[in-house]
Amino acid sequence: MRNEDATAGFNPPPPLTVQVERGSTAQSELRFTSTFRVGRSKECDIQLQEPSVSRVHLEVSFDGERWRVRDLGSSNGTYLEGSRIQEAVLPDRARLEVGRGGPVLWLTVEAEDEPSRIEAETALRQRDQPVSVTQVISRYFVESGSDQAGHHTMTIRRAFARVHKQRSRKYRVMIAAAVLLLVGSAGVIAYQYMKLQNLKAMAEGIFYAMKSLELQVAKVDAAVPSQGDARQRSEMVARRAQLLEMQKRYDGFIEEIGLYKRDLSEEERMIFRVARIFGECEVNMPDRFVREVKRYIAKWKTTDRLENAIRRAEQRDYTTTITRQMLENHLPPQFFYLALKESQFFEHSVGPKTRWGVAKGIWQFVPATAIQYGLQTGPLVELPRFDPLDERFQFPKATSAAGKYLRDIYSTEAQASGLLVIAAYNWGHNRVRSLIQGMPENPRERNFWTLLQHHQIPVETYEYVLYIFAAAVIGENPDLFGFGFKNPLADVS
Numbered sequence: 001m002r003n004e005d006a007t008a009g010f011n012p013p014p015p016l017t018v019q020v021e022r023g024s025t026a027q028s029e030l031r032f033t034s035t036f037r038v039g040r041s042k043e044c045d046i047q048l049q050e051p052s053v054s055r056v057h058l059e060v061s062f063d064g065e066r067w068r069v070r071d072l073g074s075s076n077g078t079y080l081e082g083s084r085i086q087e088a089v090l091p092d093r094a095r096l097e098v099g100r101g102g103p104v105l106w107l108t109v110e111a112e113d114e115p116s117r118i119e120a121e122t123a124l125r126q127r128d129q130p131v132s133v134t135q136v137i138s139r140y141f142v143e144s145g146s147d148q149a150g151h152h153t154m155t156i157r158r159a160f161a162r163v164h165k166q167r168s169r170k171y172r173v174m175i176a177a178a179v180l181l182l183v184g185s186a187g188v189i190a191y192q193y194m195k196l197q198n199l200k201a202m203a204e205g206i207f208y209a210m211k212s213l214e215l216q217v218a219k220v221d222a223a224v225p226s227q228g229d230a231r232q233r234s235e236m237v238a239r240r241a242q243l244l245e246m247q248k249r250y251d252g253f254i255e256e257i258g259l260y261k262r263d264l265s266e267e268e269r270m271i272f273r274v275a276r277i278f279g280e281c282e283v284n285m286p287d288r289f290v291r292e293v294k295r296y297i298a299k300w301k302t303t304d305r306l307e308n309a310i311r312r313a314e315q316r317d318y319t320t321t322i323t324r325q326m327l328e329n330h331l332p333p334q335f336f337y338l339a340l341k342e343s344q345f346f347e348h349s350v351g352p353k354t355r356w357g358v359a360k361g362i363w364q365f366v367p368a369t370a371i372q373y374g375l376q377t378g379p380l381v382e383l384p385r386f387d388p389l390d391e392r393f394q395f396p397k398a399t400s401a402a403g404k405y406l407r408d409i410y411s412t413e414a415q416a417s418g419l420l421v422i423a424a425y426n427w428g429h430n431r432v433r434s435l436i437q438g439m440p441e442n443p444r445e446r447n448f449w450t451l452l453q454h455h456q457i458p459v460e461t462y463e464y465v466l467y468i469f470a471a472a473v474i475g476e477n478p479d480l481f482g483f484g485f486k487n488p489l490a491d492v493s
Helices: 117-127 131-140 151-223 230-257 266-277 287-301 305-315 318-328 333-343 367-372 395-411 418-426 431-438 448-454 459-476
Strands: 016-022 030-032 036-039 058-062 067-071 078-080 083-085 087-089 093-098 104-109 350-354 357-360
Touching (some): 067 078, 151 230, 266 459, 287 459, 305 333, 305 459, 318 333, 333 395, 357 367, 367 395, 418 431, 418 448
Antiparallel strands (some): 016 030, 036 058, 058 067, 067 087, 078 083, 078 093, 093 104
C-alpha cells in the first residue's frame, strides 16, 4: 500500500540522496524528490537482485514534513540503524538494511542552501550605497546638539520635522484604514473558508447518504422479482427517483464548491470524474491518489497492451455485451477494464494453477465462483488448458455471471465502492476480502480511500486496482493521453 502522504501537506520535499552498498562495494549516488520503492521487481525505482530482498520490499515517501520509510510486508524485514521497523521517520543521515545481512542503503537528506539569493542581493545593494547619501543623513537628520549645528542645518531639520509630523498623521490614518481593511478581509476570507469547508462537509454527507440509499435500492431490487406486484414496482420507482434527486443535489454542491473549476489540469479533472463513476467521493479524494494514477497512466504508455486489448474487444464485439450486462446490473460500464486487466480479452485465456483451482476465460473465474454463478465447468477443470466444454469460455454466459458477481460484491461487502469491488475481485479469497469485511458496514467508513489510509494491502492488489483505474481514465479521452484508439464506451447510453 502506498498511502502515507495521501493527506500530506504541500511543503516541497528536500532532496534525498541514496547510496547503495553491497559488501565493500558502493554504487554511485541516486537522488530523489518524490516517493520511490526498493525491491527486486523491474517496477521498483531501486532494483536489488539479492536473496534477502523481496519483490517490492520497502517504500520511502515524504509526508509533508519528513521523509519516512515503510516496509511493504517483506520476508526478511527492513532495518533502520540496526532495528527492524515497519514504518519510521528517517533522520537526516540514515543506514537502511534491506533484509538482515542484505544490501545497505545510505540515505542523506540534503540541507537547504543558505544564504538565499535574495538575501545576498540585498546585502550587496546595502554595501554599494553611495557614501554621499550617508553623509547627508548624518549631517542633517542625526541629532548632534543644536550648539554644533549651523543655521542652515537647523532650518532643514525643522522643515523635515514639520513635514514628517504631517505625514505621520496621514500615515497613521492610512495604516489604521489598512488594518481595518485587513481585518475585514481576513474575516471575509475566514468566512469563505468556513463556508467552503461546510459545503464540502455537506457534499460529503450527501454523497454517503446517496450511497446508503443506493445500497437500499440494490437490496430491494434483489428481493423483488422481475414480475413483482404493482406496490413493489412503485416502491422501486420512488426510491430510484429519490436517488436521482440526491445525485442532482450533490452535483449542485460540487458546482458551488468549484471542485472542477479550480487549478486542475484536464487529466486531473478526468481522474476526479472516473473516481465518481466508480462510486468514490471526489470531495475527499486523497491528493496522493491523483499522483499515483498519473504514474500508472505513464506505465500504460510504455506498452501497447492497452491499445491491442481494446482493439481485440472491438473486433469481437465484447464491448457491447459487457456494457449491456453492467448497466442491467446497475453498475458502471467501466468494469469493462477489469476484464481487460484479467485476460487482455484473449478468449482462451487460462491462468496458473492455484490452491483455488485454475482461473479460466475472459473474466478468469475460479471453479467455485463459476459454479456459484451458474457456469458449468468442463472435464479439464483441474488442468491449465482450454476446455471447449467449460462455460467460462462462453463469453456471453461468463459475462452475465460476471455482472451478477460484481453486483453482489458492490451491494454487500464493498458498500457501493467500485474500487473496493475491484480489490475484492482480484484477491477475493485472501486477506484483502477479510480486511474489507472487517471495516464498519457503511459507505462513509467502508470505501477505497479508507482502505488505503488505514490498512496495508498487498502490492499486487494495489497495482491491480491502479492499473484498471488508470486504464478507465485513459479510455475516457485517449487522445488527451497520447493514445491512438477511440473511447470504447463512447456510445454507451
